[in-house]
Amino acid sequence: MILYGTSLSPFVRKVLVALAEKAVAFEHRPLRFHDPDPAFQAASALGKIPAIEDEGFRLADSTAIVAYLDRKQPAPTMLPSDPHDYARAVWFDKFNDTELLPKVIKPFVHRFVMPNLLGKPGDEAVVAKALDKEMPPLFDYLEGEIDGPYLVGGAFSLADISVTTAFHNLRLVGEGVDAGRWPKLAGYVAATLARPSFVKAIAAPTS
Ligand SMILES: N[C@@H](CCC(=O)N[C@@H](CS)C(=O)NCC(=O)O)C(=O)O
Known part of the structure; x- marks a missing residue:
């Protein structure tokens, strides 16, 4: 493959x-x-x-x-067989791809992709709005959903992969989850990014 x-x-x-x-x-x-x-x-x-x-x-x-x-x-x-767990894994994947990632990626786009890959200046106003206004309601939602190491069905799944993936890009540009405001989310993201499969994926070639 x-x-x-x-x-x-x-x-x-x-x-x-x-x-x-x-x-x-x-x-x-x-x-x-x-x-x-x-x-x-x-x-x-x-x-x-x-x-x-x-x-x-x-x-x-x-x-x-x-x-x-x-x-x-x-x-x-990565896709649980239980109907409820399967449906929630699909939901969290969709939630990430359509709601969370488009906001969480903005600091990376404006601080890394635009200046380094596209030769254009980034816009810190866009970054500030994403951090201060757009991400908090989504982080509030996730804080209420986290009850243990995995989002769905007591095992690692596509839900965890999707919800966590863009937080590495956020970390690359010096931002993250405020552990004082969202303690469960901060702990969950840190633990998931430290999982061996994530560590291996992050170490894979960038170019
Ligand atoms: N729905 C796609 C989205 C993939 C996507 O948007 N990838 C970005 C890079 S992170 C891309 O290729 N962007 C180029 C474009 O949108 O034209 C997926 O889940 O794979």
Whole structure:
């Protein structure tokens, strides 16, 4: 299996963590989104990362790839079988991709991606608004959902991968969860980022 995408991407990191949890062997091509590489373009119609090619099967989208991996290599599962747990894992993945990550990633985009990769200045006003106004209600919600080391079903799952992935990018630009205000979330994020699969995913090549 070939995985396309730099490990700096929180979406690529979702796949890297699932691969590590399942101990699946793969070749990593850590390119950026919209890379002109023809094999990558064939795997990702929209030029987004991550994408995979597995013996001729091509797929882009982190959630779809983790679902594919879960059927191909079921143990340990990232998608619980209990109906309630399964549905909540899908919800937390969607919550991250549509609500949490778009806000949590803003400091990384404005302090790292724009100045370092796009040659444009970042906007600290956007960062301040994200930190002070946009993230707190989402952190409040998560603080109320956390009751132990895992979000769903008493085991590590896609819910934990998704909800945690962008916090590494936040950490890279010197921000994080205020442990005084959100103690459960701060502890949960720190413990999940320290999990061996996350440590391995974070250490994967960025370019
Ligand atoms: N829904 C996709 C989103 C992937 C995505 O947006 N990746 C970013 C990099 S972190 C990207 O490729 N952006 C380029 C673009 O949106 O054109 C997934 O879960 O994989």
